[in-house]
Amino acid sequence: MDLTLRGRAEPAQPPAHTSVALELRGVRKSFGGAVALRDVGFTLLAGEVHALVGMNGAGKSTLVKIISGAYPPDGGELLIAGRRHGALTPRRARALGVSIVHQQRMLVPELTVGENLFLGRMPLRLGRVDWNRVHTDAARLLAELGVEVASRTTAGELGPAEQTLVEIARETHAGGEVLILDEPTATLGGSDAARVHRLVRTLGARGVAVVYISHHLDEVLDLADRVTVLRDGRHVTTVPTDRMDLPELVRAMTGDRLPQGRPDTGRTLGEVVLELDDLTAGTRLDGMDVTVRAGEVVAVLGCAGDGQSQLFPLLSGLRRPTRGRIKVAGREVRPGSVTAALGAGLRCVTGERLVHGLVPELGVDENLALTERGLHRPWLVRWGRLHRAGGAARTRFGVVTIQADPPVSTLSGGNQQKVLLARWLDSGAVACLLEEPTNGVDIAAKADIHRLVDDLAARGTAVLLASADVDEVLRLAGRVVVVRAGRTVADLPTGQVSRDELVALSVGGTPS
Amino acid sequence: MTTAVEPRRRLGVTVHPGLVRHGGVLAVLLIIGTFTALRSDVFLTGPNLLNVSRQIAVVAVLAAGLTLLMTAGGIDFSLGAIAAVTHGVTAQLITAGAADWLAVTLAVGLGALIGLVNGTVVTLFRVTPFVATLASSTILSGAALLIIEGQSISIGEHLAGLGFGEVFGVIPALVVIAVVVCLAIGCVMRWTAFGRNAFAIGGNERAARLSGIPVVRTKLLLYTLGGLLAGLGGVMLVARLGAASPGTGGLHLELTVVAAVVIGGTALHGGSGTLVGTILGVLLLGVVANSLNLLQINPYYQDIALGAVLMVAAVANHLRSRRH
Numbered sequence: 001m002d003l004t005l006r007g008r009a010e011p012a013q014p015p016a017h018t019s020v021a022l023e024l025r026g027v028r029k030s031f032g033g034a035v036a037l038r039d040v041g042f043t044l045l046a047g048e049v050h051a052l053v054g055m056n057g058a059g060k061s062t063l064v065k066i067i068s069g070a071y072p073p074d075g076g077e078l079l080i081a082g083r084r085h086g087a088l089t090p091r092r093a094r095a096l097g098v099s100i101v102h103q104q105r106m107l108v109p110e111l112t113v114g115e116n117l118f119l120g121r122m123p124l125r126l127g128r129v130d131w132n133r134v135h136t137d138a139a140r141l142l143a144e145l146g147v148e149v150a151s152r153t154t155a156g157e158l159g160p161a162e163q164t165l166v167e168i169a170r171e172t173h174a175g176g177e178v179l180i181l182d183e184p185t186a187t188l189g190g191s192d193a194a195r196v197h198r199l200v201r202t203l204g205a206r207g208v209a210v211v212y213i214s215h216h217l218d219e220v221l222d223l224a225d226r227v228t229v230l231r232d233g234r235h236v237t238t239v240p241t242d243r244m245d246l247p248e249l250v251r252a253m254t255g256d257r258l259p260q261g262r263p264d265t266g267r268t269l270g271e272v273v274l275e276l277d278d279l280t281a282g283t284r285l286d287g288m289d290v291t292v293r294a295g296e297v298v299a300v301l302g303c304a305g306d307g308q309s310q311l312f313p314l315l316s317g318l319r320r321p322t323r324g325r326i327k328v329a330g331r332e333v334r335p336g337s338v339t340a341a342l343g344a345g346l347r348c349v350t351g352e353r354l355v356h357g358l359v360p361e362l363g364v365d366e367n368l369a370l371t372e373r374g375l376h377r378p379w380l381v382r383w384g385r386l387h388r389a390g391g392a393a394r395t396r397f398g399v400v401t402i403q404a405d406p407p408v409s410t411l412s413g414g415n416q417q418k419v420l421l422a423r424w425l426d427s428g429a430v431a432c433l434l435e436e437p438t439n440g441v442d443i444a445a446k447a448d449i450h451r452l453v454d455d456l457a458a459r460g461t462a463v464l465l466a467s468a469d470v471d472e473v474l475r476l477a478g479r480v481v482v483v484r485a486g487r488t489v490a491d492l493p494t495g496q497v498s499r500d501e502l503v504a505l506s507v508g509g510t511p512s
Numbered sequence: 513m514t515t516a517v518e519p520r521r522r523l524g525v526t527v528h529p530g531l532v533r534h535g536g537v538l539a540v541l542l543i544i545g546t547f548t549a550l551r552s553d554v555f556l557t558g559p560n561l562l563n564v565s566r567q568i569a570v571v572a573v574l575a576a577g578l579t580l581l582m583t584a585g586g587i588d589f590s591l592g593a594i595a596a597v598t599h600g601v602t603a604q605l606i607t608a609g610a611a612d613w614l615a616v617t618l619a620v621g622l623g624a625l626i627g628l629v630n631g632t633v634v635t636l637f638r639v640t641p642f643v644a645t646l647a648s649s650t651i652l653s654g655a656a657l658l659i660i661e662g663q664s665i666s667i668g669e670h671l672a673g674l675g676f677g678e679v680f681g682v683i684p685a686l687v688v689i690a691v692v693v694c695l696a697i698g699c700v701m702r703w704t705a706f707g708r709n710a711f712a713i714g715g716n717e718r719a720a721r722l723s724g725i726p727v728v729r730t731k732l733l734l735y736t737l738g739g740l741l742a743g744l745g746g747v748m749l750v751a752r753l754g755a756a757s758p759g760t761g762g763l764h765l766e767l768t769v770v771a772a773v774v775i776g777g778t779a780l781h782g783g784s785g786t787l788v789g790t791i792l793g794v795l796l797l798g799v800v801a802n803s804l805n806l807l808q809i810n811p812y813y814q815d816i817a818l819g820a821v822l823m824v825a826a827v828a829n830h831l832r833s834r835r836h
Contacts, residue, residue, distance in 0.1 A: 359711070360716065370712060374723035
């Protein structure tokens with residue numbers, strides 16, 4: 001995904017890190033009956049970037065939560081800078097120099113970058129905040145770390161990458177010697193991700209030990225010095241990344257299970273079903289024309305947050321386009337109406353499943369039934385029928401649960417995503433929009449979801465895919481429309497374009 | 513991401529998980545009941561219990577509507593004021609010579625209409641429910657005093673069947689009404705699409721809207737239903753007291769109702785709630801008030817007790833949702 005990264009081409013730095021920043025020995029943790037970690041050992045050296053990979057449910061989150069003090073371990077030892085610690089609290093962990101930057105950005109959007117950096121530690125003069133020092137100190141700190149963000153900017157105006165950079169800067173300034181980054185680039189495009197990578201390298205060079213969690217394995221191999229693989233709560237291996245390649249890493253994560261290449265099934269295309277005609281949303285999407293035939297998968301590819309991210313609000317009826325039309329099976333869909341979109345057989349599946357998709361407190365089966373209920377508006381809820389239909393849908397879409405019908409919030413990301421897809425695609429979809437269908441999902445679930453999309457197209461549904469993930473686009477789509485800064489820059493069959501060409505098109509590597 | 517264990521909230525009115533969920537309230541209720549019974553000979557007598565049940569019947573009717581509304585993430589601070597208005601209107605209509613049934617129907621209808629107005633302000637003009645209903649509560653409190661001109665208005669023997677009548681010679685008619693209302697709302701919350709949509713809207717409004725669930729219509733109906741039940745509560749008040757008077761209903765009733773629902777474990781942010789919990793909350797507050805009365809504790813402690821119970825319940829709810 002990152003053409004800009006050429007870090008490995010340079011002479012490899014000798015592993016100068018000798019002192020151990022943090023060590024886990026035989027750590028165990030279970031929740032109720034479910035074992036999350038069994039006898040996990042983990043050694044983090046000062047100055048290294050240590051990637052932590054594994055599929056959803058492998059124990060990555062639990063491990064970093066133990067390190068950052070959110071969970072006490074059930075057993076085992078935790079050593080920070082050589083000293084043994086019992087149960088940590090988040091506050092204690094911070095005091096010991098362990099800090100964490102979460103995937104969800106946590107700056108105060110109304111405050112400036114400078115204020116966010118020194119929140120709780122504002123420099124004072126005569127008991128009052130010394131504003132000049134806030135901004136000069138902030139500017140110096142940011143410049144030292146190579147973060148090009150103005151200290152007086154309001155945090156809410158920053159892009160997602162810059163917010164992440166500022167957060168990382170804040171944690172390191174607070175004296176973090178161990179920094180945990182939880183999927184910092186999950187929602188970022190190539191060039192934005194590269195900025196985060198640069199900062200991570202800078203920190204490593206300054207002696208900060210970085211634990212880096214990511215689903216993007218090429219990123220991991222490129223950025224990290226060492227990688228630790230977890231599987232089913234067990235430590236599988238820890239190796240230097242220069243002694244590991246992608247297939248090997250995948251094998252370590254999945255065990256026997258391997259991801260599938262693109263199946264070479266010639267899809268038979270039918271009539272044009274979905275037409276976007278000059279679709280425009282302010283400056284963020286400019287005059288998009290796309291047609292999707294029955295049985296066809298067309299991808300709209302762009303960097304994270306580019307024009308493709310406007311398709312969900314427009315097509316689902318949440319927002320009215322400033323210009324242009326949406327047609328399903330030749331008939332125009334009334335703009336800005338959720339019911340009209342649903343009635344036309346258009347199904348839009350969000351990429352943010354917990355924001356626009358699922359009702360976390362309700363059970364899996366009731367979540368599965370929501371779209372059906374919204375479409376047919378019955379008077380009564382028949383629980384017996386609902387659970388039977390839910391059970392059938394779970395089997396078809398491969399949703400795995402321990403309990404019979406748990407609240408959907410207790411499921412793993414992959415299972416939640418399958419619930420979301422099952423709910424939207426099981427009820428008479430003529431055309432559908434899938435937005436980042438495998439966002440934050442492990443490899444096995446990703447493969448399952450890709451097969452589900454193949455089946456969907458094979459049944460004659462017109463599928464429009466909005467994605468920032470080149471590999472996924474190449475895996476799923478027959479044709480790709482590339483958007484950059486809201487404008488369509490290419491419309492090509494995926495068979496005629498290479499991965500690198502697509503990346504270059506979306507980040508602006510070649511003139512259009 | 514992987515092992516996030518959210519609190520498991522039980523929905524619906526099944527008995528067994530309900531016992532688990534409401535164990536705390538039930539225990540407090542039993543402790544206070546036992547304590548009062550030991551200290552006062554009157555507490556467990558028939559007349560006293562009948563009196564308590566008549567008093568809490570009104571609270572239960574209002575609280576049932578509020579439970580459903582709060583499950584959908586709404587709130588209505590004007591229910592007590594609606595009851596005050598409709599209790600005045602009922603009395604005025606009856607003294608003006610209207611038939612009892614007509615006065616009752618008009619009063620309940622007026623309650624529903626006020627609820628609909630509240631709902632319109634909240635859904636169409638997107639005013640925060642807290643602010644919108646606080647404003648209408650203030651307006652209605654003034655209107656209630658205007659309607660009865662600040663005086664007590666007796667309705668004589670009218671509505672005595674409702675206020676003092678008994679079914680099968682033992683169960684007060686007011687209690688029968690409250691039970692019917694609670695059963696109906698309980699069924700709505702469990703078995704109807706309308707009730708389940710309230711849970712979906714409270715849990716994730718955007719997801720509900722994208723699923724094609726009629727969010728605006730459901731919310732309008734919820735506020736209307738809340739207003740209707742508050743109107744009914746006003747009629748029950750005037751029937752029980754035999755007169756409309758200043759200070760009946762209003763803010764104190766409102767706070768009792770909100771407290772009962774919160775004590776019952778309904779989440780203020782929506783998405784979770786049970787009617788069983790609300791009923792236990794209503795019972796608890798009724799027993800506490802009665803116990804203070806019987807033990808001849810200074811009546812000024814009533815509000816302190818109400819607030820304290822509410823505070824403890826809110827803290828307990830928070831701790832429970834964090835523990836999982």
